[in-house]
Amino acid sequence: MRFKFIEEHRNQFATERLCKVMDVSARGLRAFRNRPASLRQRSDLVTLAHIKEQSRLNLGSYGRPRMTEELKEIGLDVGHRRVGRLMRQNGMSVLRTRKHKVTTDSDHKFNIAPNLLDRDFIADAPNQKWAGDISYVWTREGWLYLAVILDLHSRRVIGWAVSNRMKRDLAIRALNMAIAFRSPPKGCIHHTDRGSQYCSHDYQKILRQHGFKVSMSGKGNCYDNAAVETFFKTIKAELIWRRSWETRRQAEMAIFEYINGFYNPRRRHSALGWKSPVAFERKVA
Numbered sequence: 001m002r003f004k005f006i007e008e009h010r011n012q013f014a015t016e017r018l019c020k021v022m023d024v025s026a027r028g029l030r031a032f033r034n035r036p037a038s039l040r041q042r043s044d045l046v047t048l049a050h051i052k053e054q055s056r057l058n059l060g061s062y063g064r065p066r067m068t069e070e071l072k073e074i075g076l077d078v079g080h081r082r083v084g085r086l087m088r089q090n091g092m093s094v095l096r097t098r099k100h101k102v103t104t105d106s107d108h109k110f111n112i113a114p115n116l117l118d119r120d121f122i123a124d125a126p127n128q129k130w131a132g133d134i135s136y137v138w139t140r141e142g143w144l145y146l147a148v149i150l151d152l153h154s155r156r157v158i159g160w161a162v163s164n165r166m167k168r169d170l171a172i173r174a175l176n177m178a179i180a181f182r183s184p185p186k187g188c189i190h191h192t193d194r195g196s197q198y199c200s201h202d203y204q205k206i207l208r209q210h211g212f213k214v215s216m217s218g219k220g221n222c223y224d225n226a227a228v229e230t231f232f233k234t235i236k237a238e239l240i241w242r243r244s245w246e247t248r249r250q251a252e253m254a255i256f257e258y259i260n261g262f263y264n265p266r267r268r269h270s271a272l273g274w275k276s277p278v279a280f281e282r283k284v285a
Helices: 002-009 015-021 026-034 039-057 064-073 080-089 168-182 201-209 222-238 248-263 277-284
Strands: 129-139 142-151 156-163 189-192 213-216
Touching (some): 015 026, 039 064, 039 080, 064 080, 129 168, 129 248, 142 222, 142 248, 156 168, 156 248, 189 222, 222 248
Parallel strands (some): 189 213
Antiparallel strands (some): 129 142, 142 156
């Protein structure tokens, strides 16, 4: 353990001083360095190589639980503690928090629907419960707004749109994409906040035409739409906050690649038994 401590801190302090403090000889340190790696050390090196590769493939977004499931999926027999130790020792961590910007304009005279969802974000099959919301991305050209629709059965993003303005056409384009992709049956619950984009006559007309049951969150209560809030927190931590965006177009293309190339087909969710949305839907089907 003393030799190991010296090796870990030799870039911060002189080796001779470390040997003196730890009461070991320079000869003993040389013998330690020339000693063949133990079976455990060799196994750790192999596991660490896989961790780094999976971290690269998953945009550096996986913490200990998801990384463990990913390694088991490729055939490695590893536990959470070992994965956590190796990630911690190699400075692999995940960014998760930033300041919040309000995007809900509930100061309007449109009708408000009751909260039919009532924080029950579980659905037994696709197209039973949808949820939508709008968030934002800062670029050097100004704000880019992102509207999404999620199917709560699998947390899959089934509709999305971006715009430089937070108007009702943004929300409508995301809704129309979801409808075209899924052709939902009548009776599907459609849940959003009380924003003017969702309460507008044009948006509500589309919902009525397709037989949706309209549900809205309580006033100023983000927990009533926690599933979509979680998605926005995830995409910001794993993509948006990791770089500066020169143009809105640049951010839009990155969002497209994230949703269609990573989040839907690959990203593991604890709520889905550590499966991706696409894999979870395939399993149920």
